[in-house]
Amino acid sequence: MDRKKPHLGTVQETLLIPLYARAVENRKEFPLLRDARAEEIVAAIDYDFERFDGLPSLTGSLLRTVLFDRWVADFLATHPDGTVVEIGTGLNTRYERLDNGRARWFELDLPDVVDLRGSFFTDTPRRTTLAASVTDDAWAAEVARGNGGPFLFVAEAVLPYLDETDVRGVFALLSERFRGALLALDTAGDGFFDTQEEHDALSKVAARMRWYCPDPAALTAWRPGIGVLASHTLTSLPGPLVEELPVPYREMLSVLAAQRLPQAEGYRLNLLRLP
Template identity: 30%
Template sequence: MTINLQSVQATMLIPLWGRATASEKNPDILYDKEAIEIIASCEVDFTEIAKTFGEYGGISYIVRARKIDDTVRAFIQKHPRATIVNIGAGLDTTFSRVDNGTINWYNLDLPDAIAFRQTLITDTPRNNCIAKSLFDVSWFDDVIFNKEDGILFISAGVFYYFQESQLKEMLRAMATCFPGGELFFDAESKFAVNISNRTVEKTGNKGAKMYFYVNNPKVLQSWSPNIKVVSSESYFKGIPVSKQWESGTRLMVRLVDLIKMLKFVHLRFLQ
């Protein structure tokens, strides 16, 4: 199975590379055994990705995965039989790190992305794929869950690629269909989105332009009376800066939080 490298879906290879390479060197932040195994087994040349994203890029991917892991673990501590929906899953491996033996997990992504995923990661009875666009609301019916068991939506590095108007309509629909549910995702500032676009273009990918940004998360509450911001946290909060990292990496980690380039946003859909 091949994938069009001039597409948004191709960006699933970048965080996979980041989690595999950076987690081997920083297991105290995250150790992604499955990503390491996939990288070792798949015939993809990551030379250009490694050259473009470097050490800081890898660190940013394992920190994002760690924050999502922590959020999922906290949620399933309260809701051990919860349903988790991973929006724009790509080659994400979170399930293998957080599974408690009773959660139900769905990986939502475009059909060609899911086809590529399934050549590398096999579905299991509690870890299934939905091959549909986020904006094809028929996927709502594919998610089987009990309201009392809780439902959490996670999304990593995905919302950037959509227009605000598209996301506003989708989140309104999700809030209506999944009252009591929660959503955790990462967001960039407008300044950071501009930088990201230039970085991705350096890899030769012209089909993955980013649009959506969040400067003030409270604005999201104006989208619907059913949307509440639970929290907004700076990207590297709580992550110790290693003296082993390159000076440029240490500087970027501090700068990103100082000028609020990246953040994590946690929403709840009110009942």
């Protein structure tokens, strides 16, 4: 089989880390999540994935995905005809995991990622790929035309790689175009942002995070009406979700929580309601 060589920008290359994490996890007897599609995609890409073997951050990215999946599933349970917008979708397979047969999905990423993604995914009447930067308001107009909402925007491992000025612009764009929408995002603060050079996964790629956010509650001051609905570290995930994890992962999280490692405590997963 001829494998596809990815030609990705510096930040875009990071999408291969969570992809590989899901592929490796799919091989386990008791995984955090099942993603056979990710395993198929990894096998079809010509890239040195072995550089990420055994890294603790693979588990971290999986736990992030599990929580974001839960938020999407909860949203669709309440709004089965709603719209999910994946910002910086990479090679994510959330649609394959969670689509309910009714929702509208948009998957946004830069042109080089969309080109690679086109080898593995196909648009449908309810699923649309958008090639654009999240900072470009043209994509927002297309999403707004596609459905009246309600909207859930999922920005997984995306916004921390932007400058704060651009992140503020994204917040302004979403708040003005999609009143009352939900936004799931991760933030990097103390202990995580300052140790990127030593980070097990980021040290193996050239990309570095640029937006520092030690306290997600401060985001409520960016625009009147923003509310923080949930904010978790990887060691303080919602109790009901933790109870559903395989036993080895529950035990691991218990040990990590007791250690209070700066890298684990300085990275947060957040669900916001926009004004």
